[in-house]
Amino acid sequence: MHQPPAWLADHASLPSFELNSLDPELLLPPLRPQRLVSPSAPADPFAHIGASLHGRSGRKYVIKQVLQDRQDRHVYLAEADHQKFVLKTLFEPEYNYALSLQQKLADSPYLRAVRDTIPGENMFVNEYLSDHLLNFAWKDISLATQKRVLRDALRGLALMHAHDIAHLDIKANNIMVDYHETQDRGIVVDKVQLSDLEDSTHIPPRQALRGIQVGNHWWRSPEAHVKGAINKQTDIFSFAIVSIYLLLRRVIFWMDMPQGGHGAAPSDPSFAILERQISHFAEWDDLDDFLEYLGRSHPWRSSFDKMARSFGSGNPRRPFAMWKSDVLDSDFKDLIRKMTHFDPRKRITAQQALDHAWFQEVKN
Numbered sequence: 001m002h003q004p005p006a007w008l009a010d011h012a013s014l015p016s017f018e019l020n021s022l023d024p025e026l027l028l029p030p031l032r033p034q035r036l037v038s039p040s041a042p043a044d045p046f047a048h049i050g051a052s053l054h055g056r057s058g059r060k061y062v063i064k065q066v067l068q069d070r071q072d073r074h075v076y077l078a079e080a081d082h083q084k085f086v087l088k089t090l091f092e093p094e095y096n097y098a099l100s101l102q103q104k105l106a107d108s109p110y111l112r113a114v115r116d117t118i119p120g121e122n123m124f125v126n127e128y129l130s131d132h133l134l135n136f137a138w139k140d141i142s143l144a145t146q147k148r149v150l151r152d153a154l155r156g157l158a159l160m161h162a163h164d165i166a167h168l169d170i171k172a173n174n175i176m177v178d179y180h181e182t183q184d185r186g187i188v189v190d191k192v193q194l195s196d197l198e199d200s201t202h203i204p205p206r207q208a209l210r211g212i213q214v215g216n217h218w219w220r221s222p223e224a225h226v227k228g229a230i231n232k233q234t235d236i237f238s239f240a241i242v243s244i245y246l247l248l249r250r251v252i253f254w255m256d257m258p259q260g261g262h263g264a265a266p267s268d269p270s271f272a273i274l275e276r277q278i279s280h281f282a283e284w285d286d287l288d289d290f291l292e293y294l295g296r297s298h299p300w301r302s303s304f305d306k307m308a309r310s311f312g313s314g315n316p317r318r319p320f321a322m323w324k325s326d327v328l329d330s331d332f333k334d335l336i337r338k339m340t341h342f343d344p345r346k347r348i349t350a351q352q353a354l355d356h357a358w359f360q361e362v363k364n
Helices: 006-011 092-102 143-162 233-248 270-281 284-294 301-309 330-339 350-354
Strands: 052-054 060-069 074-080 083-089 116-118 123-127 175-182 186-194
Touching: 060 083, 092 123, 143 175, 143 186, 143 233, 143 350, 233 330, 233 350, 270 301, 284 301, 330 350
Parallel strands: none
Antiparallel strands: 052 060, 060 074, 074 083, 083 123, 116 123, 175 186
8 A cells, every 4th residue: 555755644634525425426516625715825934035944854945936926826946955846835725635635646756746845834845847848849859759748747647547636737837847958869858747736636436526617728628618527537638638739839729818898808718619629529429428418407508509500611620630740640649539529428548548559659
């Protein structure tokens, strides 16, 4: 049985927020504790660069840079023992919940899980990796390197899913990459990790979240856009979109945000994105099954019917399987097809994706 690191032993009694008795047909509300209002937000404990904190492990961290300063979260770059680390504050309920999940993931080389904590500060310590995939994709890297990056990130996701933990925010800038450049081999990847695990949620088998939009607009699955039943398979769809981005250097659902009337804030682009998702990935029987998955009373059913009827000779669909590019071979298209079924129940698992032919020649 997996044992957490010694410094985590003090947290062994933290609540897991899992359910003891489950109705296998029930669609559950979110299992993750809800974010608190601003008066309970984590305080910023550092008034200046150079402040030092002692981790539960005994390591001393010195703050070098503020990476993010939001009302709900503070993120810092720190150094300890001549290494770089990322320190992140969370709300207390989120901290306790995330820590209880990450105990199961702490020793994976493919996940940027908690490596230490700062007592009394509700703060995680994570490894520092030099870049994220949103930037790294634009470097001059080979197809073999692209496959290695995706495979290692997918290894991390498969481990999460094996513990019934859904990431819920898969996107290119949540895949971290450490690399170095050489004269003879060009860019060499040292480490790949799936990051931002703090918003992950435990979802028991045959259960789902409902009533929430998870993830980012441009990488989000169809069911996540419409607040349908959410489970681990939403991560699979999003991972497929990230994979396409890496090979094509294109966020395929990106568009200018529609503006609200009279100078109002940008409106929700979900309708326009869903139209593209239907165009690129939906088969008609697949779409019918997706509507059945949503349920007869789901408020978006009529909108999907309208979208489906909008395609014709003047507005043809553009299935991904017919896209032309030297980097989109038949194996890759088959992998993406299996990861982007509109009906989440038909999507392959993370482990099945790892076993796909497209990854078979990737070297360790």
